[in-house]
Amino acid sequence: xxxxxxxxxxxxxxxxxxxxxxxxxxxxxxxxxxxxxxxxxxxxxxxxxxxxxxxxxxxxxxxxxxxxxxxxxxxxxxxxxxxxxxxxxxxxxxxxxxxxxxxxxxxxxxxxxxxxxxxxxxxxxxxxxxxxxxxxxxxxxxxxxxxxxxxxx
Numbered sequence: 411x412x413x414x415x416x417x418x419x420x421x422x423x424x425x426x427x428x429x430x431x432x433x434x435x436x437x438x439x440x441x442x443x444x445x446x447x448x449x450x451x452x453x454x455x456x457x458x459x460x461x462x463x464x465x466x467x468x469x470x471x472x473x474x475x476x477x478x479x480x481x482x483x484x485x486x487x488x489x490x491x492x493x494x495x496x497x498x499x500x501x502x503x504x505x506x507x508x509x510x511x512x513x514x515x516x517x518x519x520x521x522x523x524x525x526x527x528x529x530x531x532x533x534x535x536x537x538x539x540x541x542x543x544x545x546x547x548x549x550x551x552x553x554x555x556x557x558x559x560x561x562x563x
Contacts, residue, residue, distance in 0.1 A: 435502065438493050442506045445485035446553070447517070450510070452477040453549045454521035454541055455528075461539045464529045482553065486560045507550070514546060 456473035459465040465473075489503070518541045526533060 434494050435497055438488065438491065439502060439506055441488040441491075442485060442503065443509065445481050445488060446506065446510055449478050449481035449485060449553075450514075450517055450549055451521060452481065453552070454517060454545065455524055457545045457548070458521050458525045458538065458541055459529065461541075462525075462529075462533075462536075464525065464532055478552070482556045485553070486556050489557060490560065511546075 452473060456465075456470055456478065459473075460470045489499070493499070521541065522538065525538070
């Protein structure tokens with residue numbers, strides 16, 4: 411291998427390693443959406459089950475501290491992951507939140523359907539107390555808390 415080929419190979423390896431460490435803005439946004447969608451789905455299921463007295467506090471805590479927390483931990487790692495180029499992460503995150511709010515009704519319906527399937531025998535013909543905007547606000551508070559706690563570490 412000639413010296414110029416070695417140099418080209420080294421540079422290619424450096425670029426590959428850099429690409430592994432950094433994301434494009436699009437990949438960054440997609441990752442945030444993926445983790446937040448999973449987290450809000452689990453959060454809504456937990457809230458809906460709790461609002462309708464379908465689960466005990468221990469099950470609710472498990473849902474929040476295991477399922478939701480795990481997804482939010484992945485979200486926050488993705489949030490602070492390096493991104494190629496310069497862009498305003500806060501501004502981009504607000505766009506992610508706006509996308510999430512557009513599909514929020516669908517997420518609520520999805521959670522309701524899943525809870526009805528999980529607890530069909532307990533529910534019977536009973537009408538469920540629905541999720542509302544306060545539940546969504548609580549989710550976003552939890553997201554912000556997760557970001558703030560990560561920044562402090």
